[in-house]
Amino acid sequence: MNLVETVNGKTGLLGLIGCPVEHTKSPYIHNTLFREYNINAIYVPIHVNEGELERAVNGFKAQNFIGFNVTVPYKKEIIKYLDDISNDALLMGAVNTVKNIEGRLKGYNTDAEGFARDFRDAFETGFAGKKVVLLGAGGTARALAVKLAAEGVKHLTIVNRTLANAENIVELVKNNFGSIVTGIVPEEPGFSDCFKSSDIVINTTPAGMSTYEARIPFDFSFEFQRHQLVYDIIYTPRKTEFLKQAELRGCKVRNGFGMLINQGISAFEIWTGKAVSKNHAVEILNLINKLEEL
Incomplete structure (x- = not known):
């Protein structure tokens, strides 16, 4: 003993x-x-x-x-x-x-700092001067939106089915960092062009989790572009349907582990x-x- x-x-x-x-x-x-x-x-x-x-x-x-x-x-x-x-x-x-x-x-x-560190480690780049699409408008989306704005994104688009929830985050970011942000619903005309021109796409919705019914955020067909960096905060499963589709289009992807x-x-x-x-x-x-x- x-x-x-x-x-x-x-x-x-x-x-x-x-x-x-x-x-x-x-x-x-x-x-x-x-x-x-x-x-x-x-x-x-x-x-x-x-x-x-x-x-x-x-x-x-x-x-x-x-x-x-x-x-x-x-x-x-x-x-x-x-x-x-x-x-x-x-x-x-x-x-x-x-x-x-x-x-x-x-x-x-430290949630947002943990995200930023992992993103930089995985993709060897930060957010300054980038156009970012953020899917979801919950608590995690709010934290990441503040972090992204503080780190100098060129433009941030908050996408959510309930526009009012997205606009709450938009107002917060505008009041503290300026007019670098807009809110939009995925069905809105013009969203497709906005999405395709973005540099970074981040999913903060629970869609794709092992215990969640929806497999893709908003059940939407995203037109991923080869140049995009795609991050999903979900880590169970390790590769969501969202990340699989992005990877098939040639995107670099990362989960939230x-x-x-x-x-x-x-x-x-x-x-x-x-x-x-x-x-x-x-x-x-x-x-x-x-x-x-x-």
Whole structure:
């Protein structure tokens, strides 16, 4: 028998709150990084029932947690229980990472940063000067729209069946970054030309997920162009019908698994102040990929 010394009285506490959390990959990311960077800390998923969020947050404070992640359905609700919030998270309207700074809880959003990092790693390019089509108008679309605008896109088109939801994001972007954005429904005349002239296409809708009935966003026939970079935030299945069709047209494609890994890495950097190298990020992504294939 060997003595287990990995957890002791000096071990820092971190975790994930959500409902449910049983499926999460976050402990793999953070506990691997703690070991790699010789940090005495442990990260655990914590199921918080609806209606218990405030008590959970107070518990984290009382137990002096270093920080925690937040997943569905609490990314918006958590804001009212925080002491501070970053400007990006405020614009995005959601928090997925919280840091305890001398007893004050500050909220951040690393989802969009995780997406941007993975996009750059996969395609070796950024968003400045590019024309981007963003499919969907939910919380993730809002976060990505803010990130894309902040990184200097030439033009951003928000596509959604319910135009009012797209226009909400359009107004947010216009008020903060200028008139670089429009909202449109896929059936609108002129959308086809707009789509074909875009450099980057991003799907944030759930269409194509293993548990979702629709296989293609809006059940629409997209005219992909060979030059386009196509990103789908879905990672189950690893290649959606949307990505398959884009790939058949010669597009470079990427799913959202790297976004998942990189948003966690960004949270780790906020909590610890340590920068994670691209090589370590890729290594963790590959390790979890292999684990998923077992």
